[in-house]
Amino acid sequence: MIRFESIISRIVILHVIAVAITSVLMSVALSWLLSVATNNIHNDAMEEQAVSLAEHLGLDADGQLSLHLPPNLQGLYSQPYGRYSYAVVDQAGKTLFSSLKDNAPVFAADPRSATVEFLETNSGDAAISGASVRRIVGGRTVWVQAAEDLANSDVLTDDIVNDFYRHVGWITLPILLLLLVIDIAIFRRALWPLRQASETAQQITPARTDIRLPLKEIPSEVRPLVSAINKALDRLDEGFRLQREFTADAAHELRTPLSILRTRVETLDDPHVAKALLQDIEAMSRVVGQLLDIAELEAFAIDPAEVADLQAATAEVAGFVAPLALEQGREIELLGTTAPVLVKGNAEMIKRAIRNLAENAIRHTPRDTVVEFVVEESGTVSVQDRGPGISGEERELIFHRFWRHDRNSQGSSGLGLSIVQRIAELHGATVEVENRPAGGACFSLHFISAAPYPKS
């Protein structure tokens, strides 16, 4: 079974087969009709000849039948010419007159019934075809036979029949092929709305779930498919919407009470209690924030056309975390290129990933050491600390949600690196963890470069 990739190719192939069959059938039909027509012409001519011969039959003075042919007719039926022949047969089957040798009848077995009869016979190789006409001359019934040797048949009709294809028949093929071209054009036009619908469908991404395929102009045969796709998109969109709504509602329900709690604690009279409580609230707020980030990332999708400046994003995060780091006795340095580094992705999300790496590094690096941010032109950012580093068996575990090296460590929820990994996944980026030769961990994010002219 042949499988067709496209409707057009299916139409073309089937149409070509149809054209082939139709042209054969048409030529057969046409030549049959033509031969019938020429046969009729021949029969009519033979009948006419027999009638005109009969007109020259008469009675002699002695009452015998006589045939006096004018010279032109004599020439026509003369032996050397041999194309036409005639005979006059009486009721007893006796041949009265004949153009043939030995006074033979043209058609031996004459049933002598009909007024006019068309007969065929063979004489040697030649096919003889003609008519027999009944006449009553002087009270006697005779049959006048006129015939033509088909081997010498009329050149004109011959040519028409034999050269029919060469001169006329070929026209059917181009007509059918023209029909094929017209059919293809009609189909292409009919499929145009579908093509447009697929172009629209191309724009649908998780970031643009509001797009629906246009039903206008879609052929009714395909309409059920298109509306089923639209309904499926509705359900997907609804899922995304519910997830986003949940995130927004959860954020509001969790963060507003935390704000109240925080503001109340800030106005407490006992500064020591207030400080301890604020630290707890901060840790809690961080976990809430990270959980909400994770929930949001589940329903977030990046527009594939989005481009972000990794250098600017890193500089902003470095600036953002620097005051906190300095307060805790850690320093921040931003190294690497200072020119914009364009990568595919969402700047806010990239900042969030770098910020999580930064907070992680600040937490693990000892006092009076430096957390280094390095941006490379290739689209890589790494955050390096001077902490204990990551042991081999921990390398996979650190990206698990809620995993912590020390279950009792303060200020860490174990969510930061899972957020980093999720953001990397969304960006088609990779996360790499290494231990630095002089001690400490180095986390690298390799993004997909979006530089217009990649440097070789």
Next chain:
Amino acid sequence: MRLLVIEDNAVLSELLAKGLRAAGYEVDLLATASEARAVLMTTTYAAIILDLGLPDGDGLAILRELRHRKDSTPVLVLTARGGLQDRVSGLRSGADDYMVKPFALEELVARLEAQLRRPGQQLGNSLHIANLEFDLRGRQALIDNQPQVLSSRETEVLELLMRSKGRVVSKKQVEDHIFGLSGDVASNAIEVYVHRLRKQLSDRGAKVTIHTIRGVGYLIAEEKRDPV
């Protein structure tokens, strides 16, 4: 100075009012978008604190309407949603600043003051860090209330750093602030000014540190005593 707080949570709204009154402001409280619309048609405030999650409408719509009327009252947006799209759309709608709940009251007041001190806004007195003061009107630095003579470049750098207290100022921002669009900045000019300013301040006993964050910029902060 009168502030408008638009926040639907009654408890938070009362606590905010209490905190802001303690910081010396008068505060009006509104809980719905419709009330806020009505009031803002007739009353002008020094600044507005706007919660985005209002029961009867999106707070951002109010902000857009306000900006559409060419009203440039500083607006500080509060939101429970730290979401990416929220943050971006908030600032695009014309918010001057943006804080995600839960926020520190102290920081809210500081950011509000930063807005009110912007040119054309109502607060215009002075900035403080430890024993260092910067008089914004007289453009004068004071250490332990003693006026100090600094070069004009040093003064400009100091003003920018102190206006951005708690935040890192990028080297580019300093360049733009000092040289504007005139270009022609020697590559190490800013380093030289910061170095001189740092020396001047420490020589005169200011208990502040100007941190250099390599590759990022500068940050002025209270001098840290060595940890015990």
